[in-house]
Amino acid sequence: MIRGRFRFSVSGxxxxxxxxxxxxxxxxxLHIHRNHSGTSEPYTSSDQTLKSYNxxxxxxxxxxxxxxTFWKNGGIKNMHNLMLSNFNKYGPIYREKIGYNNTVxxxxxxxxxxxxxxxxxxxxxxxxxxxxxxxDHRKEKYGVLxxxxxxxxxxxxxLNKAVMSPQIIQKFVPLLNEVVLDFxxxxxxxxxxSGRETWTADLSNDLFKFALESxxxxxxxxxxxxxxxxxxxxxxxxxxxxxxMFKSTTPMLYIPPGLLKSIKSKIWQDHVAAWDTIFSHADxxxxxxxxxxxxxxxxxxxxxxxxxxxxxxxxxxxxxxxASITELMAGGVDTTSMTLLWTMYELAKYPNVQENLRSEIIxxxxxxxxxxxxxxxxxxxxxxALKETLRLHxxxxxLQRYTNEDIILQNYHIPVGTLVQVxxxxxxxxxxxxxxPERYNPERWLSQExxxxxxxxxxFGSRQCLGRRIAETEMLLFLIHMxxxxxxxxxxxxxxxxxxxxxxxxxxxxxxxxxxxx
Numbered sequence: 001m002i003r004g005r006f007r008f009s010v011s012g013x014x015x016x017x018x019x020x021x022x023x024x025x026x027x028x029x030l031h032i033h034r035n036h037s038g039t040s041e042p043y044t045s046s047d048q049t050l051k052s053y054n055x056x057x058x059x060x061x062x063x064x065x066x067x068x069t070f071w072k073n074g075g076i077k078n079m080h081n082l083m084l085s086n087f088n089k090y091g092p093i094y095r096e097k098i099g100y101n102n103t104v105x106x107x108x109x110x111x112x113x114x115x116x117x118x119x120x121x122x123x124x125x126x127x128x129x130x131x132x133x134x135x136d137h138r139k140e141k142y143g144v145l146x147x148x149x150x151x152x153x154x155x156x157x158x159l160n161k162a163v164m165s166p167q168i169i170q171k172f173v174p175l176l177n178e179v180v181l182d183f184x185x186x187x188x189x190x191x192x193x194s195g196r197e198t199w200t201a202d203l204s205n206d207l208f209k210f211a212l213e214s215x216x217x218x219x220x221x222x223x224x225x226x227x228x229x230x231x232x233x234x235x236x237x238x239x240x241x242x243x244x245m246f247k248s249t250t251p252m253l254y255i256p257p258g259l260l261k262s263i264k265s266k267i268w269q270d271h272v273a274a275w276d277t278i279f280s281h282a283d284x285x286x287x288x289x290x291x292x293x294x295x296x297x298x299x300x301x302x303x304x305x306x307x308x309x310x311x312x313x314x315x316x317x318x319x320x321x322x323a324s325i326t327e328l329m330a331g332g333v334d335t336t337s338m339t340l341l342w343t344m345y346e347l348a349k350y351p352n353v354q355e356n357l358r359s360e361i362i363x364x365x366x367x368x369x370x371x372x373x374x375x376x377x378x379x380x381x382x383x384x385a386l387k388e389t390l391r392l393h394x395x396x397x398x399l400q401r402y403t404n405e406d407i408i409l410q411n412y413h414i415p416v417g418t419l420v421q422v423x424x425x426x427x428x429x430x431x432x433x434x435x436x437p438e439r440y441n442p443e444r445w446l447s448q449e450x451x452x453x454x455x456x457x458x459x460f461g462s463r464q465c466l467g468r469r470i471a472e473t474e475m476l477l478f479l480i481h482m483x484x485x486x487x488x489x490x491x492x493x494x495x496x497x498x499x500x501x502x503x504x505x506x507x508x509x510x511x512x513x514x515x516x517x518x
Contacts (some may be wrong), residue, residue, distance in 0.1 A: 034272055056095035056104065066096065073085075076250050080500055089431070091410075092106060093105065101254060104409070107433075109427070113418050121403055122150070124148055137272065141319045141323040143326060143328075163306055175217045175374045181482075183210050187199060191514065191515070200513045204506075210337065211334075212332075214332075216285060221303070222289070222305070241275075241281075242330055248274060281329075282326040293303060332470065337476060345496065345512070347385075357382055360381045379476065387445045391455075392428055394457050398424055402419050402420075433454065486514070
């Protein structure tokens with residue numbers, strides 16, 4: 001027996017389905033028997049039937065078989081390719097059970113619309129149980145990323161004003177622009193030191209330092225000096241710990257953290273050590289900002305970062321602020337630096353796209369007289385390039401929600417409380433969704449090609465990435481200045497494969513050549 005009312009939008013139209021009385025089971029299919037009035041009202045679809053949850057295709061009936069198949073085919077590190085393979089095998093929807101995770105996976109944007117438009121007031125995504133286990137182990141508070149229900153909504157509404165509102169983003173621009181200009185200066189020095197009018201390097205660690213310098217300037221209003229070519233052991237330890245945290249999280253998505261903790265597994269010990277370093281580094285920054293905040297004059301109107309702004313608002317307890325700030329700091333390094341690395345890699349592969357972006361930036365610079373805030377409003381193709389990077393190289397393999405009500409996907413009944421994943425990596429490579437998906441083509445986002453629920457790299461709705469606007473602003477300013485100053489090339493045209501360590505990263509180093517624009 002299922003009761004409820006489904007209302008969702010598909011390709012701009014609104015459909016309203018009454019799911020009321022009884023379903024009569026007939027093998028693997030369920031037929032709507034009667035509506036609220038008691039009269040016969042069959043479900044309208046291509047085959048006139050609504051299929052049951054247990055009729056979904058996929059490896060879910062035998063957990064041992066699915067776990068064996070999963071590990072045999074590369075396991076967690078190959079998760080993105082396994083999802084792509086499964087969609088090719090089962091079609092646009094399939095069910096999967098691996099370990100303690102039981103999910104329904106979808107790929108069509110229209111199905112994603114149905115899922116997200118029914119997420120409710122308190123949307124829930126897959127719990128990051130390893131992160132929660134660490135906080136329980138150390139008795140640390142959960143930040144907004146890990147919270148749920150009323151407490152999540154309270155914190156999120158306050159934090160939205162502090163990191164996502166247009167007025168606040170304007171205050172971020174000068175801080176971020178300062179860091180970007182320092183990075184550009186560092187690249188010029190590296191080129192000069194090379195004696196070859198070019199700098200060839202794997203930029204991953206340099207971009208990590210840039211991202212950490214940027215996020216600390218935004219959160220705490222302070223500079224760490226990471227771009228001065230000086231050795232900073234504490235900050236490098238933090239960067240290494242963020243990488244280790246992501247790497248140690250991945251296995252525990254399918255193996256209970258409590259089990260690994262009980263046997264004193266190295267995975268668990270690495271995870272704890274990584275988070276200990278992250279919390280210690282963040283706490284040092286937070287304590288320093290906290291002291292400076294209380295020394296400030298009440299008449300000081302200068303913007304001093306997110307933390308000082310939250311302290312000034314005095315709308316959240318200090319421990320809750322610390323928890324969410326630490327999450328933002330940890331999440332703001334690998335994610336933005338990796339997206340920038342993938343973008344530079346694609347631009348090196350497609351020099352014509354790079355030249356089009358450079359022309360747009362030069363024109364915008366002339367129109368705005370170099371005002372960074374105005375330039376951000378004048379580079380639509382560059383914004384499209386970021387969308388295109390996240391289509392091909394999404395930070396996360398999938399986007400999840402627990403259903404807040406019974407919904408219908410691909411003519412299957414999906415019960416309330418089901419974990420549904422949108423396969424972002426697979427969607428971005430599907431030729432039925434994106435024309436010539438293998439091509440890096442930012443203009444697809446500016447043309448008449450449909451973009452309905454296809455741009456989900458930062459999530460959707462009230463539970464989208466909290467640091468989205470910071471990341472977008474940071475990456476756009478970085479690319480504006482880098483493309484103004486340098487040509488990006490690569491001597492290796494071999495396609496770089498990806499591996500999954502909670503986020504998608506290159507399987508091998510990406511070597512890039514940076515040359516001054518003449």
